[in-house]
Amino acid sequence: MQHRTLGKTGFSISEISLGTWQVGGKWGEPFSHDNADHILNAAVDAGINFIDTADVYGDGESEKAVGRLVRSRAGERIYVATKCGRRLQPHTAEAYQPAALRGFVEDSLRNMGLDTLDLVQLHCPPTEVYYRPEIFEVFDRLKEEGKIQNLGVSVEKVEEGLKAIEYPNVTTLQVIFNMFRQRPAELLFKEAQRRDVGVIVRVPLASGLLTGKFSAQTTFDKDDHRNFNRNGEAFDKGETFSGVDYNTGLAAVEELKKIFPDQPNLAPVALRWILMFPEVSCIIPGASKPEQLLSNLKTEEIPALTSEQLAAVRGVYDRMIRPQVHQLW
Template identity: 70%
Template sequence: MKYRKLGKTNIEVSEISLGTWQVGGKWGEPFDWASADRILNEAVDGGVNFIDTADVYGNEVGESEKAVGKFVKSRSEKIYVASKCGRQLNPHNNEAYKPAALRKFVEDSLSRMGLETLDLIQLHCPPIEVYYRPEVFELFDRLKDEGKIQNLGISVEKVEEALKGIEFENVTTVQIIFNMFRQRPSELFFEQAKKKDIGVIVRVPLASGLLTGKFTKDSSFGEGDHRQFNRNGEHFDKGETFSGIDYNLGLKAVDELKAVFPQQENLAQVALKWILGFDAVSCIIPGASRVEQVTSNLGASGIPEISSEQNAAVNRIYTQYIKKSVHQIW
């Protein structure tokens, strides 16, 4: 495992880390505590030292956090824990983002995980109006003074939110969707992130599994799986599901990508390696619902570097199939 600096936090994190949205099983299925434990152990055994969770992950509030907290206390290694707050607000709008509510979310997360402090707390994709309210961000300075958090970050849907958020001095990291099918962050945002020493945490690196190369037009997804019920953004931002692109169009692009990397049977590892080619990236947090997926993801660090010719082909495929429908939206 290789490690990279997480921006101005100065934490050294595994370049392949772990996201825990579906750590207890596939989306929509009952939470499997034993499976979550196996996945977490496999990740840390493989060198992962950074785990990302959120208070809303799991079929019930706090399930993923509880699993992560229990696990971290069972290991002797230093494991950095990141969580998120804000998505419990109902309605989830600007007016609901009150410092008192956010404070309670953070304190509840600490309680569920049995931790005294969070290495990183992230605002969980708040409405863009929140980025114009200094009092929201000032709360986290107080929580840091109290020892309840070590660092503040933001999780965003759009590049414009990332650029606005990093204007706040106490924002140390940005979690953002970036992959072969979502390339816009590599433009102005990555440049500004490096300039301000912002840690970049990449989520949805495999475009909800499209970039594994294992799906076909006949693939089916469970009723509780967001890849079934959120394709048009019915329940949350459309960009979280298949990176916002049309499923069948994505399959065509994936077929072309496979032809660019004929020596690599595991397209998922290629997709992760491509992300690691950007020095602005601190770490990637692919999720996993099975131990085998963790093993596959961790193997991405060791495959050959992507050549300039292959990079050019990836960009050509993105421009031909994907760019027009997603680039300026997110």
């Protein structure tokens, strides 16, 4: 497993890490602590040392599982990142208040049974929140109290990321970036690197589209966000299939497969493509079963993509995806 530095946190983290949205549900499977424990321990056994969770994943159950993992493997350094803010109801800019955010951080500490959190990220707040310094200042107080070590942000839009990293206490930036969401590489990555802000890439496989395993006949469970959020009914539609129309995505995947005819599984190639960008600190693909985790780890066996392959991927994006999504996020 290769490691990269997570910006000014100084953490040396596995370039392939683990996101636990799937572990917490909303992917067609009910939450299972046994399954979560299996996946999390398999990840650490494979060399992953950075786990990303959130207080809303499985209504806190994902955090509990991550905390249990860290406590059970006390001799190993496992970095824990969680998120806060999405529990606000309604989820509006006005609802973001320092006292509420403090409460969420303290709830996460209780959920995980930890004394401090390595990284707490604002969880895709409304755009207006990024223009309120008092929201960012409360995390300085929490750091002084030893409850957190670092503040990060998870954003929907490039513009939000650019604003967030102006705050000197923001150490990491989590953003969607993949073969179907390429805009962050144009300016956001450069600014993050200039400010020594670590970049955490989420939704690296476009909700599974970039595995190459889906078809027009594929169905998703009624509780799976890939079924109920295709048009953004529940949350930002950019989180589901990266905002790409499903059939357009399927067609683009077929074009990508032609670029990599020797690869039976597109997922590791799609993850390797992301890691070709040196500004990226880590990717956090999820897994709802250990087999998916092992598939993601095959990325380490994929050689660097050639300039011709990179240009061909860009061509598919420019021709088929860019007109639909580029300026939206």
